[in-house]
Amino acid sequence: MRNSKFLTIVLPLVLVSSMMLSGCSFIDNIEVKMNLKNQQFDYIKQNKVDKIIIQSVRDSGFRFVVNDPKAIDDIYKILSDGSEVSKKSSLDPDYIFEVCTGDEVRKYQYVVGANEHGTGNFYDDDKAFSVPKNLENTIMQNLSFIRKPRDFNYIYYQSILKVIDKKKDSLSNGNKVGVNISGDTDCLKYIFSVDLEDFKKSLNKTLPSVDLVNNNYEDFDTIIKVKNRGYNSTVFKTLITVDNKKDNSFESYYVTAEYNYKDWDIKISEPNKVPQDW
Structure with a gap:
């Protein structure tokens, strides 16, 4: 009788705890299936990314390195929120991203603020993604030394x-x-x-x-x-x-x-x- 009461109390708690622990991954899987999230940039989270180099396409002298772990994680979260699309933006890229993991370097091109329907503003030779505008804001937040002229x-x-x-x-x-x-x-x-x-x-x-x-x-x-x-x-x-x-x-x-x-x-x-x- 005592064992029966114990199971009645403890079993629901175990089930709730299991659901809470698996909830995030469950939601992530749903978002991936609905193309609200992608797993193409999980290597940034899984591997030790040494740095992300961001180079302006128009200004060869404008190049900066992101090596702060939190800033790299912020970029990863934004990229993973991007949805995969079938084609790249028709506009010229504004930045080149180089994601450096040891000796491996993965290159992407980024068009700031592009919102053409069904096209990707962040892409490499194989895949294109429509990423949120806050990627641009994250870049600018890391450029405290840049004073963009007013208006x-x-x-x-x-x-x-x-x-x-x-x-x-x-x-x-x-x-x-x-x-x-x-x-x-x-x-x-x-x-x-x-x-x-x-x-x-x-x-x-x-x-x-x-x-x-x-x-x-x-x-x-x-x-x-x-x-x-x-x-x-x-x-x-x-x-x-x-x-x-x-x-x-x-x-x-x-x-x-x-x-x-x-x-x-x-x-x-x-x-x-x-x-x-x-």
Whole structure:
């Protein structure tokens, strides 16, 4: 009788404990089957990953190493939350990831912020994954030494668009115009493919015959070159040159963006005239 009472009390406790212990793996299996989670990056958790090297595609000098175990685990959790998809993003990658485990290095490409339906923004030669946007946030959290300019996307691209708009009449006369940002080394680390796609749409609205230069200088009659000349929390300066091969003219525009009362005031100099406060 005593044994019967003991089993009546203890057996349910054992069953509940077993369910609690197996609950996480059960949920994980369900998520994997529903493609809400993947196991392709479990090797990061199972093996000792020495470091993850993250390299900017546009800025060869922008390379950093993640070797803190917690940061590596954060990256693993985000990657494992990514769903496997059938094809890669059509956009150019922004970063290359190298996951180093001893002598073995696994390489992936990552497109920041890409949300094309059914395409992967984190991929290697064999598989593609649609990973959450917080991977980008995790990267930035580990870059405490990086001070991205305030409202970068607005002031950077608007400065270029305003110069093009100012020159629109002369650039519309049968000119094929190319915008070259590849030499703007101070800002390349902040430029992502998703933002460039939006910028291209704005360019075409301003001037239909304009496009970004991509190692094809010879295809353009006029090259607009962009070069940052310094920034802080309230001022952003950009030198934009317009090299017109058709009429052999070359003009420099000094653009100053000042932050005043939650808004940016963008001023463009007269051609080849350096402002006093430059």
